[in-house]
Structure formats: C-alpha cells, structure tokens
Amino acid sequence: MSLDRQQKRTTIYDLAELAGTSASAVSAVLNGNWKKRRISKQLAEKITRIAEEQGYALNMQASLLRREKSHIIGMIVPKYDNRYFGSIVELFETMARDKGLFPLITCTRRDPALEIEAARTMLSYQVDCVIATGATDPDRITELCAAAGVRTINLDLPGKLAPSVISDNFAGARELTRRILVSCHQRFGAMEPLMFVGGRGGDHNTMERLRGFRQAHADHGIDLEDDRVIACGYAPEKAQSALQERAASGLPFSRGMFVNSTITLEGVLRWLRLAGPVSEQEFALGCFDYDPLVALLGDNIEMVRQDVPAMLTRMFELIEHGSFEPTVSEIPPLLR
C-alpha cells in the first residue's frame, strides 16, 4: 500500500500564524460561531480569506474528538444489486445531508458476520445512530450499539429491540395476489392457486407476504396447499433450480406466480425461458418490488413498489423525535 501523503496539511495554527492571530480565533471563525465568541467582522473576513487562499480543510478527526456529537449517521445495507436498496441508499444520503448529518454506508452482502463487524466499525467511527437495513439479525446490532449508547432503527426488516420502519407487507402481498388471481382468471379462465417463489421462510417480510398471499386466496375461496410455497432464498440461481426441481417432482404447477423480489424474478424468468412447461405468455406473474426494466418485460407482470420516500421520511421522524420504543411503522406500498 502506498497511499503516501507528502506535505502536511494546513491546520488552524498555520492559519493563525499567517493571520497574526490565535488558533482559537481561527477555529471560532471557521466553524461559524465567531459572533458568539465576539470576533470582529474584519478579523473574521481576513481569516476566511486566508483559509481559502491556503485551501484549508478542517481535520474532522480532531474536530469530532472534541465534540460530543459526531453527526455521523451510519447505514448498513445488504446489497446494491437492485433498485429498491439503490434508491434507499441514494435517498438516504440526500436526506441525511439535508439534515446536516454525514451518511456512512456499508454493504454487507447479506453476511451476518459482516453485519456485526460493520456495526462495530461504525461505533468506532463514533456514529450517532445506526440504520440497520434488511439485516439478518437486527437485534444483535441494536444490542451492540446500545452497549455503546448508540441508538438504532431497523429499516425494511423489523427487530424487537428498536423502532422499525417497514413496508406493509401483508396488505401489499394480499393486493398483489388478488391482482394475479384476477389476471389468471381473465386470461386463462381458471381460478387456481398461485405459487409463491423466493424469500426466506424465517424472515419477517416473507412471512407477512405469505400471510397476505394466503389471505387473498381465502378471500377468493381458493384452497392453497403448502407445497405451492417455495421459499428458496432471494438469489436467482436458487429460484431457478428450485423451480426445476419442483417441475421434476411431478407436483401440480400453477400458471400464476407471486415472486418475492426482482432479483428472484430473474431466476424465475430464466427458468421459464429455458424449461418452462408452457410459453412465458401463458404465465401471470407478480413481483413484490419494482424495477422499471421489469415494467418493460410485458404486461403480464404485476409489481408492488415499496414507498422508499415515505419510509425514509418516517425513519428520520423517529430520529428527530428521539423514539426508542420498539414500535413498528408499516408503510403502505404503492401499486401501480
């Protein structure tokens, strides 16, 4: 590693010397409370000018060491490979900056060990708050942070120890399922039970979506056997091979499918292309998540879009109001 820095950086002491004043005055001027510290306007202007000329940059480490709050807000995300998490991160950065906070983001690739490691690192960087997004074990993160006096908020997947902001998975799934059923009925005449593909049996979102999925079937008086549910994880390859296996098993296959994410949808579509029992047009699909490219895949795919702006707005509200109780805010997703 050669990331060598040659010259040493300009400090407030250098500026003080150049301006013929004290470091204390320079600090007061540059961090904006020179009025409170009774520094004259002339000196303030002089210091500001010299700082600009010298290309002075504050040493955050030194500044943060002295201050009690860092105004750093950490976010742990599982992946950057889909529009949902991408927009969460992008909007989070923007909103955090607008509120005067510094966003620090880490991607853990759904690796539980990395999640904990990431939380620990964030604590070292003195974050004021950690947002655990889609974490496999949010409560572990909360415990770790609580021990350091740092609060956490869960996003996308809820935890039991900190406030959570998630989509209303039940309602979204119920409505999505209803639409797929209706589409199946209109296009194929039959009202047969759908299949549910993707997600992890243990995770809260998958369970809630499954509940909505079952409810929609019940709403239409359709019997649903347990073997129609294939919670094979989110990865495309997993979905593809699970469908392959399922097809080989000889169990009945539905022409309507509820797919748990756009990532899983990739696997489902690939399987349909390569080995699907009938043409792709003979399927009615629904996807819990939105991607504009999926919208272009054809009219036979319904989508539910999670309301990222509303979720983040709620999240920052929780931060601002200092809520610590493990409440769950369910944000209605957008259909169409």
Place this chain on the structure above:
Amino acid sequence: MSLDRQQKRTTIYDLAELAGTSASAVSAVLNGNWKKRRISKQLAEKITRIAEEQGYALNMQASLLRREKSHIIGMIVPKYDNRYFGSIVELFETMARDKGLFPLITCTRRDPALEIEAARTMLSYQVDCVIATGATDPDRITELCAAAGVRTINLDLPGKLAPSVISDNFAGARELTRRILVSCHQRFGAMEPLMFVGGRGGDHNTMERLRGFRQAHADHGIDLEDDRVIACGYAPEKAQSALQERAASGLPFSRGMFVNSTITLEGVLRWLRLAGPVSEQEFALGCFDYDPLVALLGDNIEMVRQDVPAMLTRMFELIEHGSFEPTVSEIPPLLR
C-alpha cells in the same frame, strides 16, 4: 435532531484503571503491537479480557488523529440506479476491506457541485486516496485533492491529471455495433446505418463509443449521417422525448439502435412500446452496459458488459504501485 448518546463510552483509561495498568499498555495490547512494546503475555490477556467484558470500542477519531495514514479510501459515485455502478461499489467495498482499507462512499447524483463538495468532505475525513467514478469534472477533484496531498484515481471516465481506469469503449462499441449490424442484416435483410441514443456529447466515453460506432459502419462500408446520433443524456425521459421528437421530424429512422446505457434503454423501450413506428420485435438493439433483466427482455438486445472486477483490480494495482502519472488503462469489456 436527537441522536443523544447517554453514557459516555469506555476508553483505554477506563480499561487501564480496571486492569491496574497504564493507558499506554492498554493501547499497545489492543492495537496488536504489544510484543514490540514488550508487554507480558499475562497482562496482554488480562487487558484483552477486560476490554471484551466492557464491550470496548476504539475511538477511531482519536486514533486517526494520532496516526499519519488513515487507511480510509474514498469513492465518489454518480448513481446507485444501475447494475454497473452497483457492482462497482459493492466490489470496491469488498476489495478495500480485504486490503485493510476503510471504504467511504458518496453518491453525487451527477451533480458537479456535489462532486466537489463530496471531495472536500472526504479530505476533511483525512482519506488517503479518492476514487472519482464517472465524475463530470475529474480534474477539478484531482486538483483539490492534490492541494491536500491526497492522490486520486479516475474510474469509468478519464481525467488528464491522474491515472484513469476505464473500459475500452472504442473496441467495445465497435464490436457491439458490428453485432447489431449483422443482426439487422440477418433479420431484416438490409444493411442500413444504425442510430446512436444516449450519453453526453462532451463525455469521453460517449465520444469513444461514437468513434467505435462510426468505425464499425466504415468497416462495413456503410455511410453514416450525423443526424443518426442522439446524445441526449442518460436519463430515460430524455431518450424517450428525444426519440419522439426525432420521429416527428420526419428524418429517416433506423431499425437498429446502439443505446448508451441500461438506464437510457429504459427510455428507448418505453418509447418503442408507446409510439414505436413498428413492433419491438422489428428492432435490433444493442446496449453498452449489462443488466440481467435486460437479458430477459428478449434475444434482440445485444449487450456489452464492462469488466468491473478487472477494472477494480487494475485500480488497486495503481494504488499499490503508487503510480501518479496520468496514464489511461483501458480494460476490454466482455461481450456475452
């Protein structure tokens, strides 16, 4: 903002007191060079145990203030809304961590002012190195960082003042164009000139891709008028309305199109759906960038996938070898 931290955190002084030793010994033990500092194994173990019991977390700010290198490596990215940048960020984080560096990532939404602001902030955080990815003005960033003695590397888009790692846009575009032309020929019989949609006329990548696009036409002895090039930016809406306008203008329309990114492709496909002169199947499309969902859109879309692992590997090589000369490394993209 209430991000209040209640208790104050455990420091090495607290641990020293508990262990009946000095802060210096605690520091030496916890940062791993206790052997060099001749601390006994017993004391080392005692300190380690107490640190764990107390859930001690290093104060990075204090540590970094004292050290000369921060081992923080910054990356500036324009967007998180596509697979290309998503995989760059994800792999960058992984590789940086493997090399013992701490990745600090900031998204600037292609806003030139934010880019500069982001670079400045990174300097405040004492980064050892900044990677400017797809920056609108990479040289400005390099200048700013150089003034603070911080090196930069340009990724995706080259600059004149620092080493750059980019795709071989010319070769990639030439081959992609060739394939679209062949596909057009096979499917529609004709060898007509293609259209080029998306990108910004000024940016290096667009210019190089255009050069490859023109070269491929020349290779096949096809005349290409300038009005077939629509460099309307990357946004889908821009592409959609530009195509709309172009169709209205009465100028000749090609059945083959070279689209400059998956994001732009969204707009192209939307326009084809809504207002395309003939069915989508009557078009041969090529896209400079890869998205697995696009691969599912049909067989009539060729794609070029930029070789992100090779690009990042090269980038870290440049860092390790301490190269400062503004060389340009062109990484061949992957076709299929």
Place this chain on the structure above:
DNA sequence: AAATCTTGCTTCATCGATTGAGCAAGTGCG
C-alpha cells in the same frame, strides 16, 4: 563485584480543533 543487558512496564508530549476562563483596552455613567 561491577558493568551491561533484558524485561516489563510508566510517563508524557503529541495529533488538531474546541471552548470556558480570563485579560486588556475602550466606552459610558455619575
């Protein structure tokens, strides 16, 4: 026995910014 070396620590200055306390000069008032 004296000189030297080794072991295992501690002491203290330092990194750069922040902030309470303090101080000198000037202003206002009776």
Place this chain on the structure above:
DNA sequence: CGCACTTGCTCAATCGATGAAGCAAGATTT
C-alpha cells in the same frame, strides 16, 4: 476620577489514542 460594562481577543485544558523516552528490577557477562 473611579467604577462597571462591553468589545475583542488569547490562554490553556481537553477529547482519546499513540509511541518515544525513560526507569526500576532482575538476569547475565566480565
């Protein structure tokens, strides 16, 4: 003139971790 008050600054301690220098006690050499 003397006292209080304001203005405009400087001084010095501090945040937590680090590491060069130093020191005491025991081990080894001459």
